[in-house]
Amino acid sequence: MGENFLHKPVLLREVMQFLDPAAGDVIVDATIGGAGHAREILRRIGPSGLLIGIDRDKEALKIADERLKSSEGSFRLMNGNFKDLKNILQDSETGEVDGILFDMGISSIQMESAERGFSIKNSGPLDMRMDKTQQLTAATLVNNLGEFELSRLIKHFGEERFHKRIAASILMARKEKRIETTAELAQIISRSMPFGRRRERIHPATRTFQALRIKVNEEISVMEEALKDTPSVLKKGGRVCVISFHSLEDRIAKTTFREFSAQDVFQILTKKPVMAGEDEVMENPRARSAKLRAALKL
Numbered sequence: 590m591g592e593n594f595l596h597k598p599v600l601l602r603e604v605m606q607f608l609d610p611a612a613g614d615v616i617v618d619a620t621i622g623g624a625g626h627a628r629e630i631l632r633r634i635g636p637s638g639l640l641i642g643i644d645r646d647k648e649a650l651k652i653a654d655e656r657l658k659s660s661e662g663s664f665r666l667m668n669g670n671f672k673d674l675k676n677i678l679q680d681s682e683t684g685e686v687d688g689i690l691f692d693m694g695i696s697s698i699q700m701e702s703a704e705r706g707f708s709i710k711n712s713g714p715l716d717m718r719m720d721k722t723q724q725l726t727a728a729t730l731v732n733n734l735g736e737f738e739l740s741r742l743i744k745h746f747g748e749e750r751f752h753k754r755i756a757a758s759i760l761m762a763r764k765e766k767r768i769e770t771t772a773e774l775a776q777i778i779s780r781s782m783p784f785g786r787r788r789e790r791i792h793p794a795t796r797t798f799q800a801l802r803i804k805v806n807e808e809i810s811v812m813e814e815a816l817k818d819t820p821s822v823l824k825k826g827g828r829v830c831v832i833s834f835h836s837l838e839d840r841i842a843k844t845t846f847r848e849f850s851a852q853d854v855f856q857i858l859t860k861k862p863v864m865a866g867e868d869e870v871m872e873n874p875r876a877r878s879a880k881l882r883a884a885l886k887l
Contacts, residue, residue: 598625599876607883608830613637614687619671624653631660640664645720672814685824692832712772717805727801736760747800754781816845823886830883842882855884
């Protein structure tokens with residue numbers, strides 16, 4: 590299954606520039622996903638280095654293991670949530686590390702699996718859990734939240750202008766029947782939009798799906814917790830890179846780095862977020878919204 594999924598890591602060249610992995614380094618890929626960045630990191634740290642790959646999605650870890658087989662012995666994969674990074678490293682007796690990469694994007698593995706419920710174009714159950722052992726799903730939110738709560742969620746996490754119309758349409762539709770699939774929800778959202786919005790380049794349901802995914806997986810609070818722990822697990826001179834795809838995520842990275850910089854804990858390496866060039870966006874449209882921030886521990 591692993592190689593059937595096309596996985597293009599975003600901002601790969603820029604991540605390598607700021608993370609600067611070298612032979613013998615210990616690097617953490619806190620969201621290993623399809624292992625796109627991990628493969629390049631392993632190439633640079635060589636057999637004397639160690640890559641620690643973390644993901645809460647067991648299926649992603651299986652695929653990452655498959656893709657990294659040629660570097661067996663130089664990597665260690667761990668099932669967990671990166672908000673527990675400090676404990677994960679303590680439990681594995683790793684000690685301080687030379688670099689950490691956080692890629693906040695959803696992997697192509699998850700996006701292209703209809704049964705995972707992340708995809709708008711491939712109909713599947715309204716799930717969206719990165720960790721399939723947790724209880725909360727997108728279907729729970731869509732079918733149980735009140736109109737005001739749903740509208741607020743879509744506005745806050747999706748930055749969706751038509752959040753009120755979408756919430757009202759969802760409530761009207763669920764009076765008829767429970768909303769079970771991604772296709773059903775996408776159709777409800779599309780119908781609720783002004784005609785002009787339906788003809789835009791991105792699907793009209795994109796922002797709502799994003800909002801539900803972020804809430805289901807508590808991505809914002811998880812990111813805040815994880816970044817606050819980075820100084821305690823980085824060596825002096827160690828680097829941290831954060832790739833975000835949402836303005837809230839980018840704001841958290843920016844604010845956290847600034848706080849640590851004011852305390853003389855971090856030196857900020859990216860005064861402004863680094864974004865993909867035109868060539869990369871043409872080749873990988875996903876990179877359009879990606880923003881990279883990086884810092885070095887003093």
